[in-house]
Amino acid sequence: MSAIPAIELNDGKTIPQLGFGVWQIPNDEVGRAVAEAIGAGYRSIDTAQGYGNEKGVGAAIRDSGIARSDLYITSKLRTRDQGYDATLKSFMGSLDRLGLDYLDLFLIHWPVPAQDKYSDTWRAFVQLQRDGRIRSIGVSNFLPEHLDRIIGDSGVAPAVNQIEVHPEFQQRDVRALHRQHNIAIESYSPLGSGAALDNETIGAIASKHGKSPAQAIIRWHLQEGLIVIPKSTHADRIRANIDVFDFELDADDMASIAKLDRRDGKVGSDPATNNAIW
Numbered sequence: 053m054s055a056i057p058a059i060e061l062n063d064g065k066t067i068p069q070l071g072f073g074v075w076q077i078p079n080d081e082v083g084r085a086v087a088e089a090i091g092a093g094y095r096s097i098d099t100a101q102g103y104g105n106e107k108g109v110g111a112a113i114r115d116s117g118i119a120r121s122d123l124y125i126t127s128k129l130r131t132r133d134q135g136y137d138a139t140l141k142s143f144m145g146s147l148d149r150l151g152l153d154y155l156d157l158f159l160i161h162w163p164v165p166a167q168d169k170y171s172d173t174w175r176a177f178v179q180l181q182r183d184g185r186i187r188s189i190g191v192s193n194f195l196p197e198h199l200d201r202i203i204g205d206s207g208v209a210p211a212v213n214q215i216e217v218h219p220e221f222q223q224r225d226v227r228a229l230h231r232q233h234n235i236a237i238e239s240y241s242p243l244g245s246g247a248a249l250d251n252e253t254i255g256a257i258a259s260k261h262g263k264s265p266a267q268a269i270i271r272w273h274l275q276e277g278l279i280v281i282p283k284s285t286h287a288d289r290i291r292a293n294i295d296v297f298d299f300e301l302d303a304d305d306m307a308s309i310a311k312l313d314r315r316d317g318k319v320g321s322d323p324a325t326n327n328a329i330w
C-alpha cells in the first residue's frame with residue numbers, strides 16, 4: 053500500500069492529498085463504505101452535517117482501530133446554522149455525532165450570500181480554532197469576493213476552499229487566485245460525480261497506462277497539486293481509486309486533459325445563487 057502524500061496548508065498543518073467523500077451514502081450504509089476505505093488505506097474522510105451520516109462515520113472510525121491522530125476528519129457547517137453563536141453550538145453537535153473531541157478540518161459548506169452571515173460565521177470558526185477544537189478551518193463553494201470579505205473582516209485566510217474541480221470543469225483562473233493567498237484547493241466531485249468517466253480522451257489515456265478512467269482522473273488531480281476526495285460505495289472501486297501511486301501521466305496526457313475544460317462542464321450548483329439547506 054503506497055503512502056498518500058500530504059499537502060502543507062497555510063496554517064502549518066498538513067492534509068492527506070487523497071481522501072474519501074461520503075455524500076449520498078446513507079447513515080446506515082456509510083459505516084461499511086468507511087471501513088472499506090480505511091482498510092484500503094484512506095485516512096481522510098470528508099462528510100458534512102447536511103449529508104446526515106456523521107454518526108455512521110464516527111462509529112466506523114472508532115471501530116477501525118486506527119489511532120485518532122492517524123485519521124483526518126472533515127465536516128461542514130450546514131447553511132441554516134450560520135451566524136456566530138449558532139456556529140459555535142452547531143459545531144459541538146458535529147463533534148457529538150462523530151464522537152470526537154476535535155476535527156481536523158471544518159468548512160463553511162456554502163457562502164449563501166443572500167443570508168449574509170458567512171463573515172460572522174467565519175469569526176466563530178477562527179474562535180473554534182483558537183480554542184483548539186478544530187485543527188484547520190476552511191470554506192467550500194466560496195467565490196473570490198466571499199474570500200476577500202472574510203479575509204478582510206477577520207485577517208485570517210482559510211486553509212482550504214473545497215470547490216468543484218474535474219477535467220471538464222478545471223477552474224484554472226480561480227485556482228491561480230487561491231495560490232496568491234496560499235489557500236489549498238480541495239476538488240469536490242473530482243470525477244464530475246461520475247460524468248467525466250465517459251470522456252473519450254480520458255478513456256484513451258487510461259487505456260494507455262493500463263488503468264481505469266477514474267484512476268486516470270484521480271492521478272490528474274494529484275499531479276495538478278489538488279486535494280482529491282472521490283466517493284464510491286463499491287469496495288472494488290474504493291480500492292481502485294487509491295491505487296494511483298504506481299503510474300504517472302506524462303506531459304502529453306496532461307496537455308490533452310487541459311483541453312477538456314468546458315465553461316458548461318459544471319455538475320453542481322452555482323455558489324453565487326445557491327441557498328440550499330446544506
Ligand SMILES: NC(=O)C1=CN([C@@H]2O[C@H](COP(=O)(O)OP(=O)(O)OC[C@H]3O[C@@H](n4cnc5c(N)ncnc54)[C@H](OP(=O)(O)O)[C@@H]3O)[C@@H](O)[C@H]2O)C=CC1
Binds near residue numbers: 281285320
Ligand atoms: N462541498 C460541496 O459542496 C460538495 C462536496 N462534495 C464532496 O466530494 C465528494 C465526491 O464528489 P461526488 O459528487 O460524490 O462525486 P465523484 O466525482 O467522487 O463521483 C462519484 C460517482 O462516481 C462513481 N465512481 C466512483 N469511483 C468509480 C470508479 N472507480 N469507477 C466507476 N465509477 C466510479 C460513484 O459511483 P458508486 O458510488 O456507485 O461507485 C459515483 O456515482 C462527495 O462525496 C463529498 O464528500 C461533493 C459535492 C459538493
Ligand SMILES: O=C1CO[C@H](CO)[C@@H](O)[C@@H]1O
Binds near residue numbers: 100
Ligand atoms: O456537498 C454537497 C453534495 O453535493 C450537492 C449537490 O451538488 C451539493 O449541493 C452539496 O454542497
